[in-house]
Amino acid sequence: MFYRQNPLSLYPFLRTAIRFLIIAENILKTTWQPFQIEFQAIKNKITQVTRNIEKNAQALALHDLLATRTVKLEPRLPCHFITRPRNPNFKHRKAILEELDACLNNARWPVPLKKQTIFSLYGLGGVGKTQIALEYLYSHLEDFPVIFWVSAENPSKIAQDIREALTKLGLISEFSKDDDRTITQTFKNWLSNTCKHRRM
Numbered sequence: 033m034f035y036r037q038n039p040l041s042l043y044p045f046l047r048t049a050i051r052f053l054i055i056a057e058n059i060l061k062t063t064w065q066p067f068q069i070e071f072q073a074i075k076n077k078i079t080q081v082t083r084n085i086e087k088n089a090q091a092l093a094l095h096d097l098l099a100t101r102t103v104k105l106e107p108r109l110p111c112h113f114i115t116r117p118r119n120p121n122f123k124h125r126k127a128i129l130e131e132l133d134a135c136l137n138n139a140r141w142p143v144p145l146k147k148q149t150i151f152s153l154y155g156l157g158g159v160g161k162t163q164i165a166l167e168y169l170y171s172h173l174e175d176f177p178v179i180f181w182v183s184a185e186n187p188s189k190i191a192q193d194i195r196e197a198l199t200k201l202g203l204i205s206e207f208s209k210d211d212d213r214t215i216t217q218t219f220k221n222w223l224s225n226t227c228k229h230r231r232m
Contacts, residue, residue: 107202107222108201111177111201111202112178113196115193115196117166118170129164129167129168131151132164135149136149136151137172180193180194191212191215195208195215198215198219198222203219203222
């Protein structure tokens with residue numbers, strides 16, 4: 033009520049308040065200055081981490097898409113990818129070759145099975161496991177529209193053979209720049225979605 037009757041009496045108060053705010057602003061600036069560079073560095077780091085998270089999320093989303101997609105490219109059949117030559121001097125293993133054929137070649141079965149069959153050759157080094165496998169493959173090329181020989185010497189060799197096999201099959205271009213993980217996933221997808229083709 034007093035201020036309504038005497039508005040000029042507010043002048044000293046307002047002048048003091050304005051002066052205080054000016055002083056306070058200068059104090060804040062002076063206090064904040066030493067931390068400004070460090071704050072900016074932390075801000076930049078947070079921004080960079082955020083961008084990396086976004087990139088990783090996009091990469092994971094792409095990987096999930098590739099992992100679940102169905103390969104629609106039609107393969108070029110027959111496709112026989114065997115990186116080792118046939119041994120012209122191979123002989124005297126008729127029994128094991130017949131056993132291999134009885135297990136793997138469902139054309140020999142009265143009722144062909146739809147599930148995967150596996151035959152393992154094991155023994156000491158140098159007893160002829162590789163030569164037996166090669167002889168069987170070369171002897172039965174017409175029985176299997178797709179044959180892949182994938183060397184398991186090391187992960188790099190596995191990836192290389194898969195890439196070359198898919199190129200010959202026609203599922204990727206020979207100039208493909210896809211990484212090994214993507215190529216391997218494409219290979220797995222085709223195998224899992226190709227029930228109508230017998231493969232080895």
